[in-house]
Amino acid sequence: MSPAKAPARPRLLARAPSVESLFIATFVLLGFRLGVRPIGDNSMLTHLRTGIDIARGAGIPRTDPYSFTAAGTRWVVQSWLPEWTYGLAHRLGGFRLVVLEQAVLTALVAWLLARLVRTGSPVRTALAGVVAFAMGAAFWAPRPLLFGLLCMALTITIVERRRSHWLLVPVVWLWVNSHGSFPLGLVYLGARALGEWRDWRAWPSDAVRYIGGFAAGLLAGAINPLGPRLLAFPFTLGAKRDVFARIVEWRSPDFQATGPRVALVALTIALVLLVRWRVAWRDTVPAVVFVTLGLVAARNLPLAAVVLAPIVARALRQPDLPVQAREQTPGQLRLNRLVMAAIAAAVATFALSVFTRPGLDLDAYPEEATTFAEDNGLLGRSHRVASLDFIGNYLQLRYGRSVKVFVDDRVDMYPRAVSDDYSSLLRGKRNALDVLARHDIDVVLWEQDLPLTSILAATGKWQQVFLDEDGWVVFQRVG
Numbered sequence: 378m379s380p381a382k383a384p385a386r387p388r389l390l391a392r393a394p395s396v397e398s399l400f401i402a403t404f405v406l407l408g409f410r411l412g413v414r415p416i417g418d419n420s421m422l423t424h425l426r427t428g429i430d431i432a433r434g435a436g437i438p439r440t441d442p443y444s445f446t447a448a449g450t451r452w453v454v455q456s457w458l459p460e461w462t463y464g465l466a467h468r469l470g471g472f473r474l475v476v477l478e479q480a481v482l483t484a485l486v487a488w489l490l491a492r493l494v495r496t497g498s499p500v501r502t503a504l505a506g507v508v509a510f511a512m513g514a515a516f517w518a519p520r521p522l523l524f525g526l527l528c529m530a531l532t533i534t535i536v537e538r539r540r541s542h543w544l545l546v547p548v549v550w551l552w553v554n555s556h557g558s559f560p561l562g563l564v565y566l567g568a569r570a571l572g573e574w575r576d577w578r579a580w581p582s583d584a585v586r587y588i589g590g591f592a593a594g595l596l597a598g599a600i601n602p603l604g605p606r607l608l609a610f611p612f613t614l615g616a617k618r619d620v621f622a623r624i625v626e627w628r629s630p631d632f633q634a635t636g637p638r639v640a641l642v643a644l645t646i647a648l649v650l651l652v653r654w655r656v657a658w659r660d661t662v663p664a665v666v667f668v669t670l671g672l673v674a675a676r677n678l679p680l681a682a683v684v685l686a687p688i689v690a691r692a693l694r695q696p697d698l699p700v701q702a703r704e705q706t707p708g709q710l711r712l713n714r715l716v717m718a719a720i721a722a723a724v725a726t727f728a729l730s731v732f733t734r735p736g737l738d739l740d741a742y743p744e745e746a747t748t749f750a751e752d753n754g755l756l757g758r759s760h761r762v763a764s765l766d767f768i769g770n771y772l773q774l775r776y777g778r779s780v781k782v783f784v785d786d787r788v789d790m791y792p793r794a795v796s797d798d799y800s801s802l803l804r805g806k807r808n809a810l811d812v813l814a815r816h817d818i819d820v821v822l823w824e825q826d827l828p829l830t831s832i833l834a835a836t837g838k839w840q841q842v843f844l845d846e847d848g849w850v851v852f853q854r855v856g
Contacts, residue, residue, distance in 0.1 A: 456520075532565065650689055668681055762783065
């Protein structure tokens with residue numbers, strides 16, 4: 378006598394999402410919400426301007442077109458591909474469409490990160506996801522870094538799910554042409570291979586294949602409008618280590634602000650989990666390498682979060698933590714379906730909200746002071762303006778190539794002497810006036826509270842012609 382068959386579950390209920398899937402969808406929603414913020418990141422302003430110029434037919438710059446201190450200096454536009462997408466999005470729908478592009482990217486990163494933390498248990502997946510997100514999301518800036526995070530997450534997903542190593546070829550090509558963090562993908566694969574060798578005392582064939590696939594992707598990455606120089610670009614930055622040390626994101630994280638503090642707590646929890654359950658060497662080596670990199674430079678923390686995501690999930694899947702699987706009732710499945718619909722509606726609402734507000738957030742920039750300088754003929758070819766580096770990014774977006782800046786934040790491109798001169802102005806050193814004279818600067822757009830303002834006021838050779846309530850001041854050389 379054959380056993381009685383269980384009644385078939387209605388198709389609609391069978392397709393209802395699980396509780397774990399709802400947590401993953403929630404993380405995607407949070408990622409999308411992070412991305413729909415108006416753009417105010419100063420680096421992104423130059424990326425936007427470069428992309429707009431590329432989309433208009435000016436081509437990818439080979440030398441610096443935006444400053445008078447580095448005009449003609451070779452500029453390797455590492456992120457030409459994301460910039461082209463920004464320019465195309467701007468041409469089709471303005472800055473709001475660029476914001477929507479950033480939101481899609483953050484949602485994709487969130488989705489991949491959430492899949493990497495899956496444990497099979499809704500509660501543990503949620504815990505692993507919160508740890509991974511809290512560690513890195515505060516550093517998800519709206520710029521080509523998102524492409525780097527996406528490619529790192531894709532690389533780890535391919536390895537974790539043992540997909541074909543040839544899938545790394547298009548991923549690495551995208552990475553090479555988007556962001557200079559691509560060598561860290563090879564660091565991850567090497568660290569994982571070393572850990573697997575320590576576990577098994579033999580080189581695993583999978584690790585060798587994935588490293589080979591990554592190497593093939595690097596070779597493919599050389600096929601681009603700028604050629605092989607994109608591959609060499611990240612390795613040229615070491616010659617300016619002391620200059621990069623002046624930049625906040627290239628220094629060790631400052632855990633005083635709220636976002637970095639949350640990241641520190643999450644990192645501590647992740648390390649406790651790893652030590653408590655004694656994860657394998659294949660996880661320990663990458664974790665140690667990327668945690669170290671994250672503590673050396675804040676810009677590496679979001680990449681470290683992606684690397685740690687599947688490791689934390691494995692720690693939470695240890696055998697001494699039993700999973701109590703429970704069949705959900707039809708009512709619970711209907712509720713899951715309603716929750717998923719609500720999440721989808723929230724994503725749609727956030728997407729529509731992008732088109733109801735400005736695509737740029739320029740409150741931190743001297744718009745009023747810049748307008749004054751423009752209206753009074755203090756900008757343009759007849760004047761050389763010195764400003765803070767992030768103001769240089771703002772001027773580039775606002776005026777393109779028609780107003781040449783003193784500096785911006787592209788420290789990899791500027792000659793060391795220019796970076797040193799900017800440091801003298803920023804810190805108000807004794808040679809600050811000599812720097813202004815040597816570069817024929819006759820207008821200074823600065824913050825009132827910085828030392829240079831007092832120096833200019835004391836000389837009698839500079840006249841303050843503008844001051845706004847936010848503390849932005851414009852000085853003009855007398856005579």
